[in-house]
Every structure is written in structure tokens, then in C-alpha cells.
Amino acid sequence: MKTPGKVILVGAGPGDPELLTLKALKAIERASVLFVDDLVSDAIVAFAPPSARVVYVGKRGGCKSTPQEFIEKLMLAAAREGQTVVRLKGGDPFIFGRGGEEVEHLQAAGIAVEVVNGITAGLAATTSLGVPLTHRQHAHGVVFVTGHAKPGAQGPDWRVLSATAHSARLTLVIYMGVSGAERIQNELLSGLPASTPVAVIQNASLPSQRHIATRLATLAQAIAQSGLASPAIIVVGEVMGALALAAEHPATARSA
Numbered sequence: 001m002k003t004p005g006k007v008i009l010v011g012a013g014p015g016d017p018e019l020l021t022l023k024a025l026k027a028i029e030r031a032s033v034l035f036v037d038d039l040v041s042d043a044i045v046a047f048a049p050p051s052a053r054v055v056y057v058g059k060r061g062g063c064k065s066t067p068q069e070f071i072e073k074l075m076l077a078a079a080r081e082g083q084t085v086v087r088l089k090g091g092d093p094f095i096f097g098r099g100g101e102e103v104e105h106l107q108a109a110g111i112a113v114e115v116v117n118g119i120t121a122g123l124a125a126t127t128s129l130g131v132p133l134t135h136r137q138h139a140h141g142v143v144f145v146t147g148h149a150k151p152g153a154q155g156p157d158w159r160v161l162s163a164t165a166h167s168a169r170l171t172l173v174i175y176m177g178v179s180g181a182e183r184i185q186n187e188l189l190s191g192l193p194a195s196t197p198v199a200v201i202q203n204a205s206l207p208s209q210r211h212i213a214t215r216l217a218t219l220a221q222a223i224a225q226s227g228l229a230s231p232a233i234i235v236v237g238e239v240m241g242a243l244a245l246a247a248e249h250p251a252t253a254r255s256a
């Protein structure tokens with residue numbers, strides 16, 4: 001039997017290839033097989049050696065996404081063949097990337113696993129607008145939270161979160177929240193003021209990036225009007241105050 005190879009879970013960052021870490025780049029350049037998620041840019045996959053096998057496991061090309069268990073089986077088989085397997089995931093593998101589950105399954109099967117961080121979309125999204133996630137005057141911390149619960153499962157408790165975000169002054173960074181924006185908005189309004197600044201950023205770090213700045217009371221309406229869609233990040237909190245003001249008074253912002 002061949003010496004088993006290993007699997008490296010690599011964070012590909014939010015999209016812009018220049019936001020890859022050096023460690024991620026080196027892992028991609030040394031891979032013999034790559035399993036690539038949907039949100040990974042082609043320009044990043046292009047760093048793989050020409051001899052490497054590239055397997056797309058997302059929903060590209062109109063196919064249904066590959067079931068998680070099947071991806072894990074494929075990775076396991078490749079590692080057992082002695083391949084150097086890179087699992088390329090958008091953003092950071094350990095932020096809503098199911099990286100934790102993959103590490104558990106691979107390790108349970110006796111395969112060595114390494115994880116390389118990537119810049120998570122929530123961080124890149126705000127930075128691209130020049131806004132910090134924490135600020136001594138506006139936010140003492142930040143919560144990364146999913147807007148999309150597992151089918152049949154209960155999602156985050158938005159009422160508790162909104163009350164906590166208000167009293168502890170936390171920025172809420174919501175992943176996968178655009179399709180449920182109306183429900184999220186209504187629940188967040190139980191604990192946060194209607195005037196809380198909000199921004200929605202689509203395709204952060206890519207040339208196709210677009211964003212809107214608004215207030216919590218008009219979040220769902222502003223998304224619908226702008227046509228913004230997934231992949232997008234919703235950021236709720238006072239750190240977005242200057243952007244919301246500028247959106248409401250564009251002439252003042254220009255002359256300031």
C-alpha cells in the first residue's frame with residue numbers, strides 16, 4: 001500500500017488572487033489534486049500546476065453541488081493514493097466553510113490534515129469600503145453569524161443577538177443572509193434601533209463588487225431595489241454610520 005498523502009484545507013480568500021496568503025499559494029502550487037468550491041476564482045485555480053487534477057465540487061456549470069459526504073470520500077481516496085490533496089475553499093476554511101467537519105472525518109480515517117487560513121469574506125467586505133469591524137468609539141467587538149440555518153434546524157436567535165449587539169456594541173457580520181433579509185431585519189429590530197446603519201456588499205474584493213448603505217428599517221427594501229444577490233455580506237452596526245449618512249446625503253459627502 002502507498003504511503004498516504006495528506007489533505008490541505010486552503011482558504012482562497014474572498015476572490016481577489018492578491019489576497020491569498022503565501023502559504024496558500026505554495027500549497028496550491030504543490031498540489032497534485034485540487035477539490036475546488038464554488039466561490040473560488042479561476043485566477044486562483046490557475047496557480048495549480050498544469051499536471052494537477054482539478055475537481056470542481058460546487059454548483060458551477062449548472063450542476064447540483066456535490067454532496068458533502070461524497071467530497072469527503074473523493075478526498076480520502078486521493079489521499080490514500082498518495083496524492084497531495086488541496087481542498088480550496090472560499091474565504092477561510094473555518095468560517096462557515098464546513099472545514100471543521102472535513103478535518104474530523106479525514107483525521108478519523110487516519111489522514112493527516114493541515115489548514116491554511118484565508119481572508120474571510122466578512123473582513124474583506126468591510127475593508128474594501130474603508131470601514132473597520134471594530135472601532136474604539138463604535139464597536140467593541142464583532143460577531144460572524146450565518147443567516148442561513150441547516151434545513152430543518154433552528155437558525156441563530158436574532159432577538160438575543162440584536163439585544164446583545166446593542167448593549168455590548170458589537171458589529172454583526174451576516175453571511176448567507178440576503179435571501180432571508182426581510183426576516184432577519186424584522187427580528188433584529190426587536191433589539192436594535194431602526195436607524196442602525198447597515199451595508200450589504202456583494203462580490204467583495206472582485207472587480208464586480210457592489211454595495212449599498214442603508215438603515216436597518218429599510219434593509220430588505222434596499223436589497224430588493226438594488227438587485228444585490230448572493231454572494232453578499234450584510235454588516236449591521238454603528239461602524240457603518242458614515243457610509244449610511246453619505247448614502248442619504250450624497251452632495252454633502254462629495255463636498256466634505
Ligand code: SAH
Binds near residue numbers: 039089091120202203
Ligand atoms: N468560508 C467563507 C464563507 C463561506 S459561506 C469565508 O470565510 O468567507 C458563503 C457565504 O460567504 C456567501 O453566501 C456570502 O455571504 C459570503 N461570501 C463569500 N465570498 C464573498 C464575497 N466575495 N463577497 C461577499 N460575500 C461573500
